[in-house]
Amino acid sequence: MTTHCNxxxxxxxxxxxxLLLPLCLALAAHAAEVVTPDSIVSxxxxxxxxxxxxxxxxxxxPTSASPPSFAVGNPKRSTSxxxxxxxxxxxxxxxxxxxxxxxxxxSRIVPGIVWxxxxxxxxxxxxxxxxxxTSNAIDxxxxxxxxxxxxxxxxxxxxxxxxxxxxxQMEPAxxxxxxxxxxxxx
Numbered sequence: 001m002t003t004h005c006n007x008x009x010x011x012x013x014x015x016x017x018x019l020l021l022p023l024c025l026a027l028a029a030h031a032a033e034v035v036t037p038d039s040i041v042s043x044x045x046x047x048x049x050x051x052x053x054x055x056x057x058x059x060x061x062p063t064s065a066s067p068p069s070f071a072v073g074n075p076k077r078s079t080s081x082x083x084x085x086x087x088x089x090x091x092x093x094x095x096x097x098x099x100x101x102x103x104x105x106x107s108r109i110v111p112g113i114v115w116x117x118x119x120x121x122x123x124x125x126x127x128x129x130x131x132x133x134t135s136n137a138i139d140x141x142x143x144x145x146x147x148x149x150x151x152x153x154x155x156x157x158x159x160x161x162x163x164x165x166x167x168x169q170m171e172p173a174x175x176x177x178x179x180x181x182x183x184x185x186x
Contacts, residue, residue: 031176036070036083040151041158044180045072045081046173052080068159078140079162079170081177090148090155092127096120098148098155099129112136116143123147124181134164143167145174151183 031044034051052060052071060077061067066086073080090098103118116132123130129148134141145160158181160174 031173031180033180034072034081038069038085040085040156040184041083042180042182042184043081043158043177045177046074048074049081050075052077068157074166074170076166078166079174080159081174082157082159082161084157085151086155086157088155089153090150091153092150095127095129095148095150099131102129102131102148106131106133110135112141123178124183126150126183140165143171145178147178147181149183156183 032047032049033042034045034049035042049072052073056077057067057071060071060080061082066084068082068084070084071080071082099118099120103115106113107115110133112135114134116134118131118133121128121130126149129146131146131148132144133146134143136142141164143162143164147158147160149156160178162170162174
């Protein structure tokens with residue numbers, strides 16, 4: 001018995017897409033929740049992300065006077081999410097001024113900075129400074145999504161970054177991480 005498929009190729013393609021799309025979406029959404037060691041912040045990350053060791057943090061941020069206290073990243077470490085609760089005082093009512101100050105300082109000191117976005121946003125029920133920018137690093141160009149807010153009168157920072165080379169592939173996962181952000185005020 002011979003069977004002939006008379007369906008138009010574009011119809012067959014549409015059926016194949018309809019069958020595979022739910023599987024692709026389920027795989028793309030596969031993520032793990034990460035909670036910072038101080039239990040202040042949680043967010044989702046792709047399953048392949050792992051926690052940086054203290055040596056890896058020192059290696060990735062060698063010139064920083066105040067490196068992040070916690071970071072996770074992909075196996076190549078070309079994409080990472082860094083967190084810190086700084087000692088710097090920052091009150092919620094001063095976030096607008098903080099945005100202007102960061103913008104002025106970064107524009108002067110960050111090599112090759114190209115601003116993509118710099119504004120106040122609402123995430124996880126609180127006001128945040130959000131800055132997106134690309135910059136030149138020693139070994140590759142970087143895309144950063146930086147979030148800053150006030151937590152108990154101190155500066156809470158998150159930096160979602162990736163090499164520009166990897167950013168297009170990692171952007172959806174990083175944006176899902178930003179959207180999943182929770183702050184434990186308890």
